[in-house]
Structures are given as C-alpha cells and as structure tokens.
Amino acid sequence: MAQSLSDYSEDSASDREETVYETIGPAPSAPPYMEDVRTHSLVVRVLVPDLQQTKCMRFNPDASVWAARSACLCSLSRGLKDALNYGLFQPASGGRDGKFLDEERRAQEYPQPYHKPFPFLWNPTQFRYKSRVYRQPHVDEKMISKLHTKANLRKFLELIQNQQVDKVSRLLERGLDPNYQDPHSGETPLTLAAHLGVVTEVMKVTEVMKVLKNGGAHLDFRARDGLTALHKAARARQPLPLETLLELGASPDYKDGHGLTPLYHSVVGGGDPGCCELLLLHRAATGCRDENGWAELHQACRHGHVQHLEHLLFYGADMSAQNASGNTALHISALYNQDNCTRVLLARGADKEEKNYNSQNPFQVAIIAGNFELAELVKNHKETDVGEYLPLPRATLGFL
Incomplete structure (x- = not known):
C-alpha cells in the first residue's frame, strides 16, 4: 500500500548485501x-x-x-x-x-x-x-452530505493547490469533511498541502495546513500510498511545513503502511538535514526498522548522508544495531564505500570487530566488496582515535 524503499534508488539494499555473502535473517520480533x-x-x-x-x-x-x-x-x-x-x-x-x-x-x-x-x-x-468530528450542537447532516459531491471535493483540492485560504476556510465552515482521498492522485487535502512548498510559496502552504487542521483534518489521516502529511513533508525536504505540522500536534512517530516513520523517510531521502534534526528535536524515536531490519543509521550510511548520520548519533541512535543480515552501520559503510560515514562512525566509537551473521567484520566486508582504501582506513583505526562524544540524554530534550 505504501511506497517501498526501492522508490528511492534503483538497486535493492538487500540484493547488494547478497552479492557479498548469504543473507541470514533472525526471527522477527513480536509486535507490541x-x-x-x-x-x-x-x-x-x-x-x-x-x-x-x-x-x-x-x-x-x-x-x-x-x-x-x-x-x-x-x-x-x-x-x-x-x-x-x-x-x-x-x-x-x-x-x-x-x-x-x-x-x-x-x-x-x-x-x-x-x-x-x-x-x-x-x-x-x-x-x-476517521472522519471529521463536528463540535456544533446541531449538525444538518443533509446539508453536509450535499457538500460532498465529486465536483466539490475536486474543487476543494484545486483551491488548496492554488492556496486560496479564504475559500478553503469557507467550505470548511459550511461543514465539508477534509478527510478523504482524491480518487485520481490518492492524495488527501492535508498531504497535498504538505508537499506543495516544493513548487509554491511556503508561507501560504502553512496557512492552508492550519486552516485544514482547524477545520477537522486528522493529522494522521493517510493518502493512498500510506503516508501521512508529516511523511510527505519529510520526503519533500521542507522544514517549514514539517515544523508547522509538528506544532499543530502531529507525532513524529506516525507509521506509514510499512511501519516506517517520517524520520526514516527523511534519512533515506537526504536533502536538508535540518528536517532530520527537527524531527529529533521533537523526540522522534530512532531505531525504526524496515522489512530487512535496516534502521535509520543503516540508510544514512548506505546513501552517504553524513550530516543525517551525525544528527542520529547525537540523539542516541544505536551504532551496534544489526539488520537482518547482522550488519551494523559500519558494515554498511564498508559495503557501499562510504568513506566519510566510516570516518564518523569510527570517530564515535563504532566497534570495527563486530561480526555479521556470516562472521565478517567491516574490514572483511570492505575487502570482499573491493573497497580496498576504505578497508585500510578501518584496519588502521585505533581506539585512541576515538573522540569524546556525549549524546544528548533523551529525557532532557525539549521543544525549540
């Protein structure tokens, strides 16, 4: 239902691993x-x-x-x-x-x-x-049902696309329910607004989102692809719409159709690292896993998103976390020849002797993958090269 991670790149991460060694996956943990x-x-x-x-x-x-x-x-x-x-x-x-x-x-x-x-x-x-919860003591259901014609709902999306805030507000005041999916695009009014900042005036987009929220739009209502408005804003790499949704009360830990969070999408998509930091400032949980056991750190190292990696480590992401093949973030950096990510992980104290489920440490993975210079970097790293690094305690985090 939701887009898979293959949308972000042409090759599959798990396929890349299997070219180096056989994947051995642990039994999946039970859901909460x-x-x-x-x-x-x-x-x-x-x-x-x-x-x-x-x-x-x-x-x-x-x-x-x-x-x-x-x-x-x-x-x-x-x-x-x-x-x-x-x-x-x-x-x-x-x-x-x-x-x-x-x-x-x-x-x-x-x-x-x-x-x-x-x-x-x-x-x-x-x-x-999930539908709009009307606060009025007496709601004329017949009048409201007449509003929800295909033509009106389509017109409503066009008004959002054109940032016609006043007209959007008037339709909501008449009782229109903004919780629906467009039959053509699959977008909801709120998810459509969340990524309009890429091509239009961002400040107007935030006004539209506020009007929609005040008019009964649920922040966790999902588009056809399984993404909430917060996921869309994170993927669009737009800090201001993202911050607006968080200030309106959206949780940074909403799940998409695959159980992935906006933080996960932000790390995979890269772009402005401020989006990643903003989610972490609002106490986004780290350690979200995809179907192959890849956490945010794995994805940051796969794509070479060094600043995202730094933010994740600062907010306490687990460097020793293993995916379904037993690879840590350092293994992934070695596999994908990500020199800068490797340096950051080693400087922050990543264990270069940790072995995956095929009994290979990061040095061996780099050699098998043909990344010989990176292999030398891992081999020559000493414990005395690790700098002092104190992640910010999660309990002390506040909202800025």
Missing part, C-alpha cells in the same frame, strides 16, 4: 500488541460499525493506541477498505467531546472509567473510519 499483558491489562469492548460487530478485547495499557488498533485489525473476520485510516474513537461522555484517539499516545493516558466485574477503558470504543 502481542506482548504479555497478563500482569496488567485493560478489557475493552470495541464496536465496529462498518462490519456490525462487537468485540471484547484485552489491551496492554502501556502500549500505544497504534498497537491497540493493529490488534483490532488482526481480530476482524473480514477486511476493511483503506484500513490504515481506521481508528479508535472515544464517544462523547461526561462532558467530554467525542474524539479519535491519538495513535502514538499510550492507552492508559486516556480516561479509564472502571466497571465491575471488568475494567472497561471506553464503554464502548468504536473502531471506525
């Missing part, structure tokens, strides 16, 4: 929602209106809402169209407005009224397609 929750758990009654089903499920309160919704999807007897845009909805109760739960928050952060004999988190929670 499959963790043992016997010691503490929440029993939740989930209503799925589109399938007319009600389920009683057990969730780990320390896990994210994303993990809970993933568990819901796995439990369904039938598939759902555009399943990535389904979310857990907490109906209005106790004076609180109804709302979709933020995917990257923990379940226990939401109100938990307890009832005997079981504690029900939300009574009941709805698992439904």
Whole structure:
C-alpha cells in the first residue's frame, strides 16, 4: 500500500548485501500488541460499525493506541477498505467531546472509567473510519452530505493547490469533511498541502495546513500510498511545513503502511538535514526498522548522508544495531564505500570487530566488496582515535 524503499534508488539494499555473502535473517520480533499483558491489562469492548460487530478485547495499557488498533485489525473476520485510516474513537461522555484517539499516545493516558466485574477503558470504543468530528450542537447532516459531491471535493483540492485560504476556510465552515482521498492522485487535502512548498510559496502552504487542521483534518489521516502529511513533508525536504505540522500536534512517530516513520523517510531521502534534526528535536524515536531490519543509521550510511548520520548519533541512535543480515552501520559503510560515514562512525566509537551473521567484520566486508582504501582506513583505526562524544540524554530534550 505504501511506497517501498526501492522508490528511492534503483538497486535493492538487500540484493547488494547478497552479492557479498548469504543473507541470514533472525526471527522477527513480536509486535507490541502481542506482548504479555497478563500482569496488567485493560478489557475493552470495541464496536465496529462498518462490519456490525462487537468485540471484547484485552489491551496492554502501556502500549500505544497504534498497537491497540493493529490488534483490532488482526481480530476482524473480514477486511476493511483503506484500513490504515481506521481508528479508535472515544464517544462523547461526561462532558467530554467525542474524539479519535491519538495513535502514538499510550492507552492508559486516556480516561479509564472502571466497571465491575471488568475494567472497561471506553464503554464502548468504536473502531471506525476517521472522519471529521463536528463540535456544533446541531449538525444538518443533509446539508453536509450535499457538500460532498465529486465536483466539490475536486474543487476543494484545486483551491488548496492554488492556496486560496479564504475559500478553503469557507467550505470548511459550511461543514465539508477534509478527510478523504482524491480518487485520481490518492492524495488527501492535508498531504497535498504538505508537499506543495516544493513548487509554491511556503508561507501560504502553512496557512492552508492550519486552516485544514482547524477545520477537522486528522493529522494522521493517510493518502493512498500510506503516508501521512508529516511523511510527505519529510520526503519533500521542507522544514517549514514539517515544523508547522509538528506544532499543530502531529507525532513524529506516525507509521506509514510499512511501519516506517517520517524520520526514516527523511534519512533515506537526504536533502536538508535540518528536517532530520527537527524531527529529533521533537523526540522522534530512532531505531525504526524496515522489512530487512535496516534502521535509520543503516540508510544514512548506505546513501552517504553524513550530516543525517551525525544528527542520529547525537540523539542516541544505536551504532551496534544489526539488520537482518547482522550488519551494523559500519558494515554498511564498508559495503557501499562510504568513506566519510566510516570516518564518523569510527570517530564515535563504532566497534570495527563486530561480526555479521556470516562472521565478517567491516574490514572483511570492505575487502570482499573491493573497497580496498576504505578497508585500510578501518584496519588502521585505533581506539585512541576515538573522540569524546556525549549524546544528548533523551529525557532532557525539549521543544525549540
């Protein structure tokens, strides 16, 4: 559903590795929602209106809402169209407005009224397609439904493309729901706006995004390719739209259709390293893995994005992390002949004796790949050449 990493380059990273040695992959780790929750758990009654089903499920309160919704999807007897845009909805109760739960928050952060004999988190929670949540006390559903014609929805996207902020705002005030995918491009209004800064005036684009958010657009609503607006902004290498979305409340850890984060896309795509740093400043988690076990450090070293590599190391990325073939970032630098990345990793204390699953250290990988000068660089590096380097503690990070 989402674009694969092959979109960024012609050759596959895993194929390149296999030309040097046989790939041996470890057993995949269990997803968060499959963790043992016997010691503490929440029993939740989930209503799925589109399938007319009600389920009683057990969730780990320390896990994210994303993990809970993933568990819901796995439990369904039938598939759902555009399943990535389904979310857990907490109906209005106790004076609180109804709302979709933020995917990257923990379940226990939401109100938990307890009832005997079981504690029900939300009574009941709805698992439904993400749509605009109207705050008005009396909503004319017939009038709103008349707004959502194909012509109006297409016109709405054209207004966004032309940065007609006032006209966009007026349509939203009339009740138009900005959470939909264009049948032709697959874009949503917010994802379209997020990467318009490449070809148009960036300041107007940020105004459009703010109007859309205030008009009911969900920040985690995904385009047909599985990407959120934050992913799109990161891939477009546009710091200002990216910062706008983060200030509006977007999580830097939203997942695409392959479970990859905006930080991961930023590192793969390269470009302005300020985008990578901005996501890290907003506490983006490092260590996201693709289907081949490649983390952000692996991708930075594969593509030679040295400044991205420096930012990742400064914010505590694990240099010893291995991919499905057992390669560390230093192995990848040696394999792809990335001299500058190799120097950075060695200067920061990367272990040059670490072996992959084929019992090869980075020096041997460089020799087999024919990168002899880089092999000498690794061989001649001494522990005394490692400079002092203190990553910024994650607990002290603030928002700038």
